[in-house]
Amino acid sequence: MLDRRHFITSAMLGGVAGAFAPRMAFARAATAKRFVFIIQRGAADGLGTIGAIGDPAFAGVRGDLAVDFASGTRLDGLFALHPALATTAGLYARKEAVFAHAIASPYRDRSHFDGQNVLETGGATAYQVKDGWLNRLLDLLPADSARGIAVAATVPMALRGRREVASYAPSNLPDASDDLLQRVAMLYQGDAQLHGLWSEAMATRSLTNDLAQANGQNAAATGTLAARLIAPANGARIAMIETGGWDTHAGQRGRLAAQLKGLDAMIGALQTGLGPLWAETMVLVATEFGRTVAVNGTGGTDHGTGASAMVLGGGVAGGRVIADWPGLGAGALYDGRDLRPTMALDAFIGGAVAAHFGVEPGLAMATLFPASARTLAIEGLVRT
Amino acid sequence: MTQASIALNRFGIGARPDDVVGHGRDWLSAQMPAFAIRPPAIAAAPDSARVATDLASYQQAQRAARAAAPPPDAIRTAPATPPVRSDAVRAARQAMGKQAREDYGAAVAARAIAALTTQTPFVERLVHFWANHFAVSADRLTVVGLAGTLEFEAIRPHVLGRFGDMLAAVERHPAMLLYLDQAVSVGPSSALGMRVAARGGRKVGLNENLAREILELHTLGVRTGYGQGDVTELARAMTGWTVAGLGRGGGRDQGPAGRFRFAAAVHEPGVRTVLGKRYAEDGEDQARAVLRDLAVNPATATHVATKLARHFAGDVPPPAMVARLRAVFLETGGDLPSVYRALIASPEAWIETPVKFKTPWEWSIAAMRALGMTTVQPGAIAGLLTQLGQPVWKPGQPAGYDDIAASWAGPDAVMRRVEAAERFASRAGGAIDARRLAATLFPGSVSAATTEALARAESPGQALALLLVAPESMRR
Incomplete structure (x- = not known):
């Protein structure tokens, strides 16, 4: 049945597609692949997520923050996963998760906001x-x-740019009446910015009719919501989820465990929500930089450099941790305090995305990470 | 936009239907002497002493309860499992959480009522600007109830004073000391630090969180030449700055909970060097001396001038305007009224095209002022701002909320405003004629498209909702 809201929506979608036709004409068939980027804002502690329990310095330098790994999942001879990441450990066991360690973007200072921008x-x-x-x-x-x-509710930096994208978050406000929506569309007709935003809002609304009831309060609900937004054939192929609360300067042991539990629930809800489409999906988890190796005076860690990252999904060539491990001995640390980065996050992301979407790795690097265009993408992250 | 509409909306926080004064540059500068630091709504809001007393007695009770309860067996058999909390501890935590949320809701409502009823909307906007510059985020239990008191007690009294005085008041306020962990920072060579180290007990030490954000966010700005060494040295100088009843430092004789306290026992002794300048060991005053210099540093002037220009002249701050504001800041040693006068005199802030997409807070307050509202329900206003994507005092990061359109002009954000506008309009009950109101809100600046949409609306309520989300209402 074609009700008025759907009618408005499809009329506007036509307009948007016309106005923002892609510059490069790719004569390619539609892809079934989905990609989700979960950003960890605040510098998630890589060593607190994936502990280097086989490193002789680990237990000593991490103190209280090493204890939980005793009950974590052993990944290989060197690494163990934090016990709060139980679902993620299951994916690793099924070879659907790759972890990268001692990894960093090109950014080498310690400002969250600059680091997230990079x-x-x-x-x-x-x-x-x-x-x-x-x-x-x-x-x-x-x-x-x-x-x-x-x-x-708003579009984060990674998704901003020339291409129009949508944004959606569940709202507790009552739905506006259809008549008002239509009149707002007419009112915005001559205003380029508001017209564009409104067209996107209406297009998204038609995909998520009953999602306003879904509880967006917690991580699992957000994962479920994201799955529902990317599962439909005419839904989005690329989604981004923002998570905060990773800046654990004090009391890290309990706080990080709670954060990781939330992340694990989000990943689990995505996988469950996507069902068979999990085979077509890749999830990237990454943060702006890592944290200091040593524990500070308040049971936390401060802004650092090397971190960890994850790629998960049905097609991932997983069950392994990729790392050129620099060690945690005093002489091995970056600036005498941070995990030394030995792998480029750009190359990890570029390689993962290229393999997932079947794009030539060099082209992916040049497009996504122009500054790292000559860095070789990491290959073999997806099963062939 | 006409000059009057710019004064009301870009410099002010939106017109009220009962506004009668003429609106131009003189109206803006005349507001400065008339500003009320503690209007009735804010005087009635919970203060930091009250909130901190509750927190201190709660923490004391929790410590007593934990000490009394024998450790559960679970801890001994499975060290990775967090200890099971007793019912009493959990109930006390819930009660404290409820109290903190009530205090937070009351403070948000007080802020909104002050903004709805003020006679000095330009200065009120500046208060909101500075509160976001010196942001705390009401995420942790200790900060939820205190967040608003930072704005009421450290920002409002100094919004028309010197930048350095505002800086000193903010960094000594309990909300900031607790939010950025300063209250638990301990000098490793302080009396307490040495005692703990000698006992081989749990590790205590330096926390550089506040020191870093002072340099990066509050004063100099990011990438202005300071290094990790300066952060650590400032953190050392600041050890001892804590909160009576809620911070580290031992001793029973701490004074009333929530008050700033210098705990000599945790202060790292010695000379400090920050930005190449040496600061003699001077206890509490060592860090004050550093802050005094930071407050008038040229990089601080650039940082503040850039943010003010961005707030009033557009997302990309005009360099000439930044240079003028910066010069005035430096010439006057950070005298804020002088800087504001230079702002009002800047032609870049009076260009006719709207320069800013309103934040959710700006949009909500302007909408409620347009409707003639003078009061709000505590829970309702805090909830509305959460739904619109900008919960008050909760940016989730010490940088505060972004002041650029890209952060607020999202498709879903616009949809939420439309939903909220319809609800506002239905409450107004058809008593307001949106066609007449439009001319009051945006004198001489209502577009033909908006006029036509209001005229064609099917009901007064619908016209009002459309006015609240018209392009004129979305930007300033």
Whole structure:
């Protein structure tokens, strides 16, 4: 049945597709692949997520923060996963999860906000690149699949750019009446910015009719919501979820465990929500930088450098931790305090995305991470 | 936009239907002497002494309860499992959480009522600006109830004073000391630090969180030449700055809970060097001396001038305007009224095209002022701002909320405003004629498209909802 809301929506969708036709004409079939980027804002502690229990210095330097790994999942001879990541451990056992350690973006200072800008724009330094790499990724997808969505009320930097993207977060406000929606559309007709935003809002609304009832309060609900936004054939192919609360300067043991439990629930809800589509999905988990190796005076850790990252999904060549381990001995640390980065996060993300969407790795690097264009993408992250 | 509409909306926080004064540059500067630091709504809100007393007695009770209860067996058999909390401890935590949320809701409502009823909307906007510059985030139990008191007690009294005085008041306020962990930072070579080290007990030490954000966010700004060494040295100088009843430092004789306290026992002794300048060991005053210098540093002037220009002249701050504000800041040693006068005199802030997409807070307050509201329900206003994507005093990061359109102009954010506008309009009950109100809110600045949409609306309520989300209402 074609009700008025759907009618408005499809009329507007036509307008949007016309106005924002892709610059490069890719004569490619629509892709079934989905990609979700979960950003950890605040510098998630890589060593607290994936402990280097086989490193002789680990237990000593991490003190209280090493204890929980006694009940964590052994990943290999060197690493163990935090026990709060139970679902994620299950994916690893099924070879659907790859972890990378001692990894970092090109950013080498310790400001969250600059670091997140580098992580999201794909630049070499903050504010050098003006749009986000997820937005540029849309240019690499077949034209009729190039749809992105932020699972948030506003669009984060990584998704901002030339391509129009949608945003959606559950609302407790009552739905506005259809008649008002239509009149707002007419009122915004002559206002380029508001017209564009409104068209996106209406298009998203038609996909999520009854989602306003879903409880967005917790991580699992957000994961479920994201799954529902990317599962439909005409839904988004690329989604971004923002998580905060990783800046554990004090009392890290309990706080990080709670954070990781939330992340684990989110990943589990995504997998469950996608069902068979999990085979077509890749989930990236990454943060702006790592934290200090040593525990500070308040049971926490401070801003550092090397971190960990994850790629999960049905097609991932998983069950392994990739790391050129620099060691945790005093002489091995970066600036005498941080985990030394030995792998480029750009190369990890570029390799994962290229393999997932079947894009030539060099092209993926040049498009997503222009500053790292000559860095070789890490290959073999997806089963062939 | 006409000059009057710019004064009301870009400099002010939106017109009220009962506004009668003429609105131009003189109206803006005349507001400064008339500003009320403690209007009745804010005087009636919970203060930091009250909130901190509750927190201190709660923490004391929790410590007593934990000490009394024998450790559960679970701890001995499975060390990775967090200890099971007793019912009494959990009940006390729930009660404290409820109290903190009530205090938070009351403070948000007080802020909104002050903004709805103020005679000095330009200065009120500046209060909101500075509270976001010196942001705390009401995420942790200790900060939820205290967040608003930072704005009421450290920002409002100094919004028309010197930047350095506001900086000193903010960094010594319990909300900031607790939010950025300063209250638990211990000098490793302090009396307490040495005692703990000698006992081989649990590790205590330096926390550099507040020191870093002072340099990066509150004063100099990111990438302005300071290094990790400066952060650590400032953190050392600041050890001892804590909160009576809630911080580290031992001793029973701490004074009333929530008050700033210098705990000599945790202060790291010695000379400190910050930005190449040496600061003699001077106890509490060592860090004050550093802050005094930071407050008038040229990088601080640039940082503040840039943020003010961005707030009033557009997302990309005009360099000439930044340079003028910066010069005035430096010439006057950070005298804020002088800087504001330079702001009002800047032609870049008076260009006719709207320069800013309103934040959810700006949009909500302007909508409620447009409707003539003078009061709000405590829970309702806090909930509305959460739904619109900008919970008050809860940016989740010490940088505060972004002041650029890209952060607020999202599809879903616009949809939420439409939903909220319809609810506002239905409450107004058809008593307001949106066609006449439009001319009051945006004198001489209502577009033909908006005029037509209001005229064609099917009901007064619908016209009002449309006015609240018209392009004129979304930007300033």
